[in-house]
Amino acid sequence: MFSFLDSFSAKTFVIAANSGISLRGFYTWFSDQVKWALFIVLLALLIVAIVKRAWIYAVGVLVGLALIGIFILNPEALLGISEWLGDLLNIG
Secondary structure, three states: OOOHHHHOOHHHOEEEOOOEEEOHHHHHHHHHHHHHHHHHHHHHHHHHHHHOOOHHHHHHHHHHHHHHHHHHHOOHHHHHHHHHHHHHOOOO
């Protein structure tokens, strides 16, 4: 089983030759942990909504889960949407 201490080790920190210690490894690790935490919370909320038969709430949770899936797993999609919206509104 994958444990917290296995993922949080010295190898996650990158030591750059000229600039000292970089936090890129920590950022990558932290963003991955936040992604999984948000997925777990939203799935738990979805289960609660389905058990309570709160269908509108369940649809809202599904939309939230989809937004997290789009913007956290594929952050470049946000750039594409903003460029499309800018072209649509003739901004820039």
